[in-house]
Amino acid sequence: MIQYAQGDNHNRSLHDNAELLGWLSISCGLIANIPFILYVRVKRLSVKKLGGADSLTRNLSLEHRPIINFHIILNLIGFFTGIFHGVLLIRGIDFISISLIIVITTLTISGILMRFAKSRILNQLNRIIHTHIILTILLVILVILHLSISQ
């Protein structure tokens, strides 16, 4: 009986840790993406309203590289944390989780290729896939559904 109680405790702590990894992955995604989307919007608005020669636009453009690196690193951490969370809870996998894995992997691969591919065509192709609004909407819906069935 003691052995079983210990086993039960071990399973529970594993489950709790896996859940924590899931929340960590979501937090990384939120921190990496919401400021980045805001930055891109502000930069685009600044170019449109103030023009390319304005100091604000130029300063925003100078910040582009560190912001994109932050976006990539944090999203990669979130991706691998999410994968690890999935591996730990593989027994409870469902359709929504599988869909979520497909969408996140597509977005990550297209993002990596967009950043590191030398070919201009491949870069443009991945830019269209990575920045498509439908994929973003699908990702948000799937995360909400995943959270609602896990609670």
Added chain:
Amino acid sequence: MKFLLSKFVLFIFSFTIILFFNIQFFNITIFSQDDKKGFGVQERERARIHADNDSKVDDKKGFGVQERERARIHAENNSQIFNNDFAGLIILVTIIVIVAVSSYALYKILIIRRKSNHSKPKK
């Protein structure tokens, strides 16, 4: 070019509709649906067998009465948030969206390349 675009949209739309009707018709199930706590059908079946083992003395593997009671509760937990059809549709919608977005990206690239070829001065 607009004509091509409308054909492309129509193709994707009809492809999606045909796929959806096929799914509903054949009732395709890819995996068995798990319940809220992540326990699958097989898992519940195993728990049911374990719960039915009603020997009063603890069995060989050390399962006691309490353990069996817990297994019985677990076996009866048949809650399903989404039925198979709806959950199956989610994964299909995801795949269709990804395929559609990738085809759209390829189509856009094709247009860009064609435009750049047209704008090149002829020798």
